[in-house]
Amino acid sequence: MQIVLYDGTPFSFLTLLYEYVLEKREEPIPKIYNLLLRKERAGLFTKEIFPDYNKALKLKEILRAHLGEPFLKRLYHFYLCDSAFLEETLIKGLRRALENPEIVSHITDEDFGKLARAEKELFRERHRWLGMLRFIEVTKGILLAVYEPKFNTTPLLTSHFMKRFPQERFVIFDSLRKILFSYRVFNEKEIFLGRVENFEFELAEKDAFIELFKTYFDNISIPERKSLKRQRQRVPLKIRKFLVEFW
Amino acid sequence: MLKEFSQGVNQNLSKRSSPQVLTKKDLLSKLSILAISARYDNSCSSSGARRESHPYGLGNTHLSGICHTWSADGRCISLLKILMTNICINDCKYCVNRIKNDVPRAILTPEEIAYLTVEFYRRNYIEGLFLSSGIIKDPDYTMELMLRAVKLLRKKYYFNGYIHLKLIPGASRELVAEAFLLADRVSSNLEIAKEENLKRLAPQKSFSLLYTPLRIVRELYKEKNLKTPASTQLIVGATPETDKDILSLAKELYQKKLVRRVYYSAYIPVNEDKDLPAINEPPFLREHRLYQADWLLRFYGFSLEELFAEEEFLSLEMDPKLAWSLRNLHFFPIELTKADYWELVRVPGIGPVSAKKIIRARKEGPLTEESLKKLGIPLKRAKYFITLRGKPLFKTTKFSEKIIKNQLVETQLNLFKELSVYADCSL
Numbered sequence: 001m002q003i004v005l006y007d008g009t010p011f012s013f014l015t016l017l018y019e020y021v022l023e024k025r026e027e028p029i030p031k032i033y034n035l036l037l038r039k040e041r042a043g044l045f046t047k048e049i050f051p052d053y054n055k056a057l058k059l060k061e062i063l064r065a066h067l068g069e070p071f072l073k074r075l076y077h078f079y080l081c082d083s084a085f086l087e088e089t090l091i092k093g094l095r096r097a098l099e100n101p102e103i104v105s106h107i108t109d110e111d112f113g114k115l116a117r118a119e120k121e122l123f124r125e126r127h128r129w130l131g132m133l134r135f136i137e138v139t140k141g142i143l144l145a146v147y148e149p150k151f152n153t154t155p156l157l158t159s160h161f162m163k164r165f166p167q168e169r170f171v172i173f174d175s176l177r178k179i180l181f182s183y184r185v186f187n188e189k190e191i192f193l194g195r196v197e198n199f200e201f202e203l204a205e206k207d208a209f210i211e212l213f214k215t216y217f218d219n220i221s222i223p224e225r226k227s228l229k230r231q232r233q234r235v236p237l238k239i240r241k242f243l244v245e246f247w
Numbered sequence: 248m249l250k251e252f253s254q255g256v257n258q259n260l261s262k263r264s265s266p267q268v269l270t271k272k273d274l275l276s277k278l279s280i281l282a283i284s285a286r287y288d289n290s291c292s293s294s295g296a297r298r299e300s301h302p303y304g305l306g307n308t309h310l311s312g313i314c315h316t317w318s319a320d321g322r323c324i325s326l327l328k329i330l331m332t333n334i335c336i337n338d339c340k341y342c343v344n345r346i347k348n349d350v351p352r353a354i355l356t357p358e359e360i361a362y363l364t365v366e367f368y369r370r371n372y373i374e375g376l377f378l379s380s381g382i383i384k385d386p387d388y389t390m391e392l393m394l395r396a397v398k399l400l401r402k403k404y405y406f407n408g409y410i411h412l413k414l415i416p417g418a419s420r421e422l423v424a425e426a427f428l429l430a431d432r433v434s435s436n437l438e439i440a441k442e443e444n445l446k447r448l449a450p451q452k453s454f455s456l457l458y459t460p461l462r463i464v465r466e467l468y469k470e471k472n473l474k475t476p477a478s479t480q481l482i483v484g485a486t487p488e489t490d491k492d493i494l495s496l497a498k499e500l501y502q503k504k505l506v507r508r509v510y511y512s513a514y515i516p517v518n519e520d521k522d523l524p525a526i527n528e529p530p531f532l533r534e535h536r537l538y539q540a541d542w543l544l545r546f547y548g549f550s551l552e553e554l555f556a557e558e559e560f561l562s563l564e565m566d567p568k569l570a571w572s573l574r575n576l577h578f579f580p581i582e583l584t585k586a587d588y589w590e591l592v593r594v595p596g597i598g599p600v601s602a603k604k605i606i607r608a609r610k611e612g613p614l615t616e617e618s619l620k621k622l623g624i625p626l627k628r629a630k631y632f633i634t635l636r637g638k639p640l641f642k643t644t645k646f647s648e649k650i651i652k653n654q655l656v657e658t659q660l661n662l663f664k665e666l667s668v669y670a671d672c673s674l
Contacts, residue, residue, distance in 0.1 A: 106612075107608060135371050164300055164305075220282045220286050222287065224515045225529075234317040
């Protein structure tokens with residue numbers, strides 16, 4: 001079976017969909033790998049998709065005309081669910097939806113039901129990190145949060161933290177995808193969201209509030225109610241490295 | 248990259264400075280004493296408030312609330328829940344902070360409370376502040392000090408994060424009104440469901456004293472036909488009240504729109520006293536059943552009378568909806584393709600989320616057992632009580648209380664035990 005690689009950017013994602021939903025709609029759907037999450041080399045049986053802005057924009061226009069503006073927003077959400085590997089489901093679903101547009105809102109549809117569940121999980125993941133993102137004061141007044149979400153939630157977190165901390169200067173860094181969001185770090189108007197290959201920082205001194213919060217965290221728990229299993233269900237071990245209270 | 252950050256940031260970015268009184272060691276020990284003193288209050292919700300951030304300030308609220316972490320007891324931490332002081336003139340026999348107890352005492356100044364809240368908040372440790380207090384000198388003095396902390400937050404730091412403020416019983420109307428204006432939620436704990444038992448355990452308290460702050464805020468909120476953004480807490484198992492007594496009081500509070508939430512707190516012995524019951528284990532399962540019943544009253548359209556048969560206590564071996572279903576087998580089976588929302592939520596295992604999914608899926612095409620599974624509708628309990636186009640999902644010719652009980656009751660109890668304190672007792 002043919003393997004198709006793409007670099008995980010929105011434009012190559014749309015180009016990929018354009019090719020397999022519109023141009024090659026009669027061909028079997030290949031295996032698709034997102035290079036942002038999987039190190040795969042181009043080889044004899046692989047084909048790499050390069051971003052083609054015209055194709056991407058054309059696809060958007062076609063989808064807007066057939067499935068409506070709100071679907072484009074959902075398409076963006078499906079793109080952000082990167083580790084759910086929805087590309088093949090999406091191609092299959094879109095091929096059918098162009099014939100029968102109403103299936104995109106059916107939760108019982110084989111493809112769009114799966115996509116809707118992934119979208120819901122994306123919002124659950126976003127909600128988790130709204131609470132669990134931890135900022136450390138790395139140098140006077142600058143806050144840094146490093147995390148590795150299951151899905152690409154950083155673009156969905158930005159507006160929440162910008163509204164919540166209008167006067168703060170902060171950086172959110174997804175160390176798995178190397179996606180960085182910075183707000184007012186160099187100057188008052190600066191807002192940046194994008195991929196960075198190299199990101200280094202050094203701590204000026206240990207943030208004193210980490211110890212204070214750990215003290216609070218340890219003492220607020222009622223010993224008679226101790227239930228580490230219940231705690232594990234809510235705070236899986238794999239995310240604890242990003243939470244200062246578990247350090 | 249951040250090496251460069253520091254070069255560009257020579258000016259003092261933070262307008263906040265730590266209060267003069269404070270050393271880190273002091274603060275650590277105070278925080279630990281006052282968190283221990285506050286932990287028996289069950290309320291930690293940060294939902295139900297709409298407050299936008301101030302352009303020059305810090306913080307806003309999130310309508311559905313946000314949990315920031317979970318402590319070792321499996322409870323969510325959303326707010327910085329502390330007492331201003333655990334010094335208290337009252338002698339409530341169930342309370343860890345009673346005047347007679349020889350425990351370390353501490354007091355946080357309003358400046359320290361505001362400073363801690365802001366610094367925790369900007370690191371995204373918390374959603375806001377839950378401030379309660381023991382009574383120092385008198386109720387007005389205590390309430391004034393607490394209000395000073397909240398005013399600092401709201402007026403000096405322009406802090407628009409969530410604030411839950413305990414209303415001190417006996418505080419003047421003006422102070423209660425001011426607290427209600429500044430906070431997103433207020434509370435006054437009624438503690439015990441019957442007044443004679445309350446007076447026995449808390450000689451300085453009475454229903455009229457504890458109700459007054461809730462009544463004042465109801466009056467202030469009367470132009471809105473909504474429940475007041477207030478809550479209360481009832482202790483379960485310290486006194487002989489039945490579940491029906493406790494839920495009757497809760498129902499009355501909801502009907503009069505005095506509170507949005509009643510919290511139930513299993514009695515945990517922290518003091519020895521002849522008026523307190525000797526118990527081996529706190530009644531956590533009973534507390535759990537009360538919460539389930541409370542949910543049925545608020546969101547499932549159940550009436551109080553439906554939850555109780557002849558006994559005045561809820562069954563411990565099964566949840567109250569399953570218990571009701573087994574007493575009312577004539578109501579079942581429910582036909583999934585035809586039942587309305589309120590019939591669907593009466594089926595054990597089907598809640599508001601599943602009921603809405605079923606109704607939506609019915610419009611899209613024929614429902615099948617497969618599609619129910621795909622939608623994530625849990626059929627483990629529901630299968631005994633439903634039919635799909637006239638066909639039962641439970642393959643048996645007999646449909647009796649005994650069969651269902653045998654299948655489900657043990658599973659429910661095991662699930663609770665697995666998740667509850669018993670699971671970690673041996674650790």
